[in-house]
Each structure stands twice: as structure tokens, then as C-alpha cells.
């Protein structure tokens with residue numbers, strides 16, 4: 417009866433089975449209800465340990481790349497339906513088990529909760545960023561200190577080792593279109609931020625932290641986003657063509673370089689096709705900036721253009737790179753129709769696939 421009822425408690429259970437479960441649960445005494453709950457939790461823990469093992473196999477095969485995801489996290493959230501926190505907890509546990517295999521049995525037995533293992537792994541990741549590494553023995557010792565502890569107790573245990581650990585960066589949704597971001601900054605950055613706020617004070621004396629952050633994000637994208645660079649270049653070229661046609665009426669004998677000097681645009685940008693052809697003739701791996709801009713413009717901020725065999729598009733924005741569809745070494749050209757945007761992971765994945773074939 418016990419096993420049958422737990423199996424039928426699943427989401428796929430029919431309405432009739434669901435009513436049977438409800439009737440069964442309501443018939444239990446308080447004591448039996450707790451016994452049954454504990455038994456169900458044991459099954460849940462065992463299943464979690466199995467899921468973590470499946471994650472490890474998926475990770476070892478890099479199966480997520482084949483399914484157009486740039487990371488196991490993206491795969492777990494987008495393809496397997498986990499929320500961000502649940503996916504991260506399982507991935508963290510997987511990383512811990514890779515180093516300390518005995519942790520799997522401890523999760524299964526309940527000695528260590530999945531949350532505790534995940535928090536310890538997050539702690540180790542953050543410590544690594546600060547160039548503090550832990551030996552296997554030290555990791556084991558931290559985990560031993562977290563056995564049978566609540567989440568709060570585990571956090572306290574980790575804070576004893578590094579008080580800054582509680583100041584973990586977070587970004588969580590609050591409302592349907594808002595996020596709450598939390599992180600700590602150094603005293604030095606706080607001074608710089610005050611100075612920046614003062615600089616913006618002319619335009620907005622009461623600029624909020626949110627507005628300041630928005631401005632910085634906007635400035636960063638304006639400087640580093642290749643799609644925006646491409647858009648700016650395109651506008652400059654169009655403006656230049658318009659100037660050029662006007663000047664050809666005014667002065668047909670203008671010297672090379674004069675137009676650039678007048679408009680503030682380099683000559684190399686004026687005749688982009690000529691520049692590109694010169695590069696092609698040299699069979700250089702270098703892709704002309706005009707062509708790169710064309711590829712970024714065509715991408716329209718869609719991110720990684722990798723498409724799986726099942727037709728899934730990656731779309732990751734992580735470390736995007738321009739890649740040759742037909743490899744350069746195989747004679748592939750540097751023209752836009754032989755170029756695509758890929759995330760770093762898919763670029764590496766496709767490169768490795770060439771050798772597997």
C-alpha cells in the first residue's frame with residue numbers, strides 16, 4: 417500500500433488515484449502521518465542523489481552543448497524545467513561529489529542536505545575567486561562540520577571561516593518585471609561611486625543607486641557591445657556616402673584622405689569593400705571590421721547562433737565570438753555568409769566535433 421500510494425502521488429496520477437491518496441492521508445493518525453512523511457522524504461533524497469549522478473553523466477558528455485545550451489545550468493533550467501536555485505544546488509552537489517565521492521552517500525542518507533553541500537561548494541567557489549584553495553582534507557573537514565546542520569547553522573559555520581561569505585551576490589526576481597540585486601562593495605569602490613554620483617549631480621542631483629547602475633550598464637554596453645559598434649559604423653558609413661556624393665559634385669579632384677580628414681572618418685572606413693577585398697587576397701585569417709560589423713548587425717542581439725540537430729537555438733550571450741562556418745584552414749572565406757556568431761562553448765564544441773567526425 418505504501419509504495420503504491422507514493423507512486424500515485426505523482427503529478428501524472430489520475431483524479432481517481434489522487435482522491436485515493438487524499439483519503440489515505442486523511443485516514444492516517446498524526447503519528448503515522450509523520451512516519452509516512454519521513455519515508456517519502458527518504459525516497460526524495462535517494463531520487464535527488466540519482467539526479468545528481470545523471471547530471472554528472474550529462475556534464476561528462478557535454479550533452480547540453482548538443483542541445484544548444486552553453487552550460488549545464490542553462491540546460492537544467494531551460495530543458496529540464498528546474499528553477500535557478502534548484503538547478504544550481506544539484507550542479508554544486510555534482511561538483512562536490514566529483515572531488516569527494518563519499519558525499520553522494522551522505523546526501524542519500526540525509527546526513528548532509530543538498531542545500532548544505534551546495535552552500536559549501538558556493539563557499540569554495542567564492543574562496544577560489546579570492547585565490548584561497550582548499551585541500552581535499554580541508555573540504556572534508558568543512559563538510560563534516562556541516563553534518564546534520566540546518567541551512568542557518570551551515571551558513572554560520574561557513575561565516576566562521578570567512579565572514580564575507582554571507583555577502584554573496586544575488587539577483588532574484590521581485591514582481592514580474594523587476595529584479596533585486598545585492599552585493600557588497602569595497603570602501604575604495606564606495607568612494608569612487610560617490611564621486612561618480614557627484615559628477616551626475618548637474619543633470620540629476622538626486623540620482624538613485626538604480627539610476628546610477630542603469631547609466632553604468634548603458635555606458636558599458638555602448639563601449640563593448642559589438643552589435644552597437646556595428647550599428648554606429650553603419651551610420652557613419654551611410655553619412656560618409658552621403659557626404660562623398662555631395663563632394664563629388666563640389667570637387668572631383670579631391671585628394672585621397674581629404675574626405676576622411678573633413679568628416680573625421682578614416683579612409684579605411686570610407687572604402688570598406690576595397691579594404692575587405694585586400695584582406696581576402698592576402699588569405700588572411702583576419703576578418704575586416706566592416707564584415708565583422710555586418711555579422712553582428714545580422715545577429716540582432718540574438719546571441720549564439722548554434723542550432724542543434726533538433727532545431728534548438730542556443731541564444732547564449734556568453735563570450736560571443738565570430739566563427740567561420742566552413743573552417744578557414746579548409747578554404748572557408750572571410751565573407752559574411754561564411755561567418756556566424758557563437759558562444760565560446762559552442763565554438764569549442766564545433767571545433768572539437770571536426771576531429772570526432
Ligand SMILES: [Zn+2]
Pocket residue numbers: 484485486720721722730731732758759760761762
Ligand atoms: Zn552557444
